[in-house]
Amino acid sequence: MTSKTTNRIESIIKACSVILRMIKARPNVRKSEQVYYEILTKYFTRIRDVKQNGDFLAAHTVFFPTEILYAMNIVPMHTESTTWMTALFTGEATELVTAGAEAGLASEICTPHRGIAGAFTIKALPDPDVMLWSNLICDNTAKSGELIMELCGCPGYFLDHPFQESEQERNYLIGELQGMIDFLQDQSGRKMDWDKLSQLVAEMDKQIKLNREICELRKAVPTPFSPQGFLELLTLDYLFPGQPEATLYLETLRDELKEKVNAKTGAVENERFRLMSLFVPPMYLMSFLEKMSHEFGAVSVIEPFFTYWADGKLDPSKPLESVAQKSYMIPEVQMYGPMTDAKIQRVSDLAKQYKIDGAVFYADTGCRQTCALIKLLKDTLSEIDIPMLTLDSDVVDPTMMSQEDIREKFEGFFELLEDY
Amino acid sequence: MLEKFREINLSFPQTSYIKEHISSGKKVIGWLCTYVPEEIIHAAGALPIRITGYQQEQELDDGTAYLYVNNCSFSRSCLQLALRGEYDFLDGIVGGSTCDGVRRLFDLWRKYKGTAFNQILSIPRKFTTQAHELYLSQVTQFKQNLEKHMGVTITDEALTKSIELYNETRALLKKLYDLRKSDSPPISGAEVLEVLDAGFRMPKEAFNDLLSKLINELSESSATHTGRARLAVVGSVLNNPEFIKSIEDQNALVVTDELCTSTRYWSDPVVLDNNKSPLEAISKRYLNNFPCARMYPSDERFDRIIQLVRDFKVDGVVSQIIRYCAPYAHDLPLLIKKLEAENVPILALDVEYGTSGSGQIATRVQAFLEMLEARKQ
């Protein structure tokens, strides 16, 4: 790892420690937030120290079954989260996207993925020992691995996630997972610890239940969870599935929310607009959006494709089957596979159950598979008289839209909601 | 002979052959991707036709309103035709989980247009034994669903006959392409695309007949096409012959291609084998065929492109990638590297589906041709 790379990972760790100091100094900040930043610190410290500790580093794309890596004592590096946290804390977003373009990736490729290729090109991320990727959740993830293998000169494994859920497809996925374990055993010389995987599965099942409890609590009026807090839930499952720290975070959060619900305290002082978020808001605008939420009393209370887990249960006595089962239950994975009537109906049901006033669709310029659902979701929600704001934006590229533009759009939307 | 193919394309999307088929009380099923086995539709007694978008580049207001501006113009173009009722004659559509563009096109078509029969096949991205088993199960399911929908039984005998018919098409198209290997081929690249387009919009029985006649005619003809460079066109789906014509108008010769509307469509035959059911033979061919950029590992595709370059004595490669076509755009940096290693220059064009290749594209092609010429000297 070059020192420049180490510095970048170090910058995430440093930023987390500054945030942690601030959290500790402010008595009314959520305790769960503290646990969250401690988890991030631990995650990135392991990546920073990987060589020094003689560990094996596996880079992997989003919605990857990281639990397998933990069960094999391999250090995971989530390419999307690591790249974009680096960018967030070093201010290098544009540089990374530009480097991705210079590596040959055209503007067809979403900025998150152009940035990842850029990060490996300029060595902003450490070269992994292996690259792992899957087709969850789109063509960009499916196609990203080979270029990274080339850029880092490492071997890789592509996990082919089937499109639908027939029995044959589930069996295919289990075979793919087994193939990946064999590959990792060969490459790392580390053995799969099946008992450990069973324990992780049991813990993940607990975590999914906690996620469901948290969702249930967010139904309260006023809603108790921070307006944009759902991103913590996402990141947690990306980075730490089945880890005791993640359970601690979820339990702490659940208890905090329970307390707030009992006390009828809302996340914002004067809750006026209950929102449904469809897709991810621009990362670099999180604090701006949070401030605006407080100003207008607008809170995201449910995200059907980001926090709402599909039905199902994991069985620790069948660990590999459970890893496959989990990957079908992940909220975002509901966007993969055919967009069936049942999935569309669920969005509408959730809007009613969570007493939504309006929905916000963050239309990411490069994200084709989500944007192609804008009209469908808008029509679905309009059937139950819920307006939807479509906000052209970019998850990571700050040059796409200014704070003023976003503010203006939201103000107009809130006026519309007022009149509804 | 070429006039005949041209005429068929003029009445797109509902060609005279399709009208005739419908008037005899038979069904028409549209397919969206080369991983959908046409033989099964044919063996069920329906006419399989390929769903394509507008022939020329077009304002895509409706397509864009539904699929959003950042989906490829191929899917938007197809959806717009469907929304405007141009594909209402279809009794069903069959798609594959090939790429984001097509899977969402399928979702929206099903929701906003619907057809009596619709199915999307899960297509694995690998070539492993397990992937073959999965694909076979999907194809089997497709056959059963179609049987149920059409109230027919698709026998092995009928499948075998359909395979033979489609293999004949493949063999004839190979013959046609072989003619292009010569130093001065009797047919241009644009004309070949016209032939292929027509083939998607008519029964194969009639197509094979016309195609055989064309090949005979060409074998005996004294027509020759020459140019200052021999090119291969690779990349996203392409149906507009004007695009190739605009390249050839600059005195270049497009001698081969790697497109799902041409070489990747016809390249490998279904190998019938007594130890295998016809359905297994079909599955094997479709999953192992000249791969699309969606498949892994990409080297399978790159190696076959390089083979084409050698077989057709190609001087340079033109990559045309439709905006927002992520599978092909992702492959591009790696393909460039492979071709560089072979000392084959590549021109990478960002296009919209249906483009005629004029304006800025023409200027870039011109510069590319000059560079190829300079290399030769």
Ligand code: SF4
């Ligand atoms: S932003 Fe969209 S296109 Fe990019 S990786 Fe995520 S889901 Fe795929």
Ligand code: SF4
């Ligand atoms: S392969 Fe490319 S052009 Fe073809 S449908 Fe998919 S995204 Fe569109």
